[in-house]
Amino acid sequence: MASKAIPCAVLVFRIFTLAACVASGLLLALDNFTTANGNQKLRFQDVVTFRYVLSAAAIGAAYSILQLPFNIYYASTQKRLIRNECMPEFDFYADKVVSSILCSAVGAGFGAGFELKKVIEVLIPLLASLGVLDNLQETQTKNDDFYEKAIIATGILLVGAVCMAVVSILTSITRTSNPGFFR
Secondary structure, three states: OHHHHHHHHHHHHHHHHHHHHHHHHHHHHOOEEEOOOOOOEEEHHHOHHHHHHHHHHHHHHHHHHHHHHHHHHHHHHOOOOOOOOHHHHHHHHHHHHHHHHHHHHHHHHHHHHHHHHHHHHHHHHHHHHOOOOOOHHHHHHHHHHHHHHHHHHHHHHHHHHHHHHHHHHHHHHHHHHOOOOOO
8 A cells, every 4th residue: 555655646746846836937937017107127037036946947847747657657557667777766866856956946036036025125215215216106016016926936836846855755765665776
């Protein structure tokens, strides 16, 4: 019973990782705004950290899509599609790398999102008092919405990173139950 439960759990968590990475990437890619008079435009591409978060989400989604057929076969038949000892080793190391990429993107996204939102909340009234900004309320609202969407997208990616970390732990268990070629 336990031997069948681990491959099924890996499959479920990998599907959750895929869904979270895709949802995070879509939400971040659609995050932009333009003020009514058109003099201020902000897109997620303008913040380098948010580009990194999108890239990490794309890497996580691509890796999950790549692994999905192998996991479906393994969960349904209890046999590896590639029947040498390379597949458990590859799963072990690749899951660790992808998990690390997702975790670093989550940290960077939260750090940039919260800090830039704080800076902009102080900077916009200052610019308005100098006469540089015309519509203070609209600019402040749209900037807040922009950074909140980016923070929400990063939170969704956090779900994917946690699911990928669980997959990494579960593949560690399956690797230790099978002797690998590094032993």
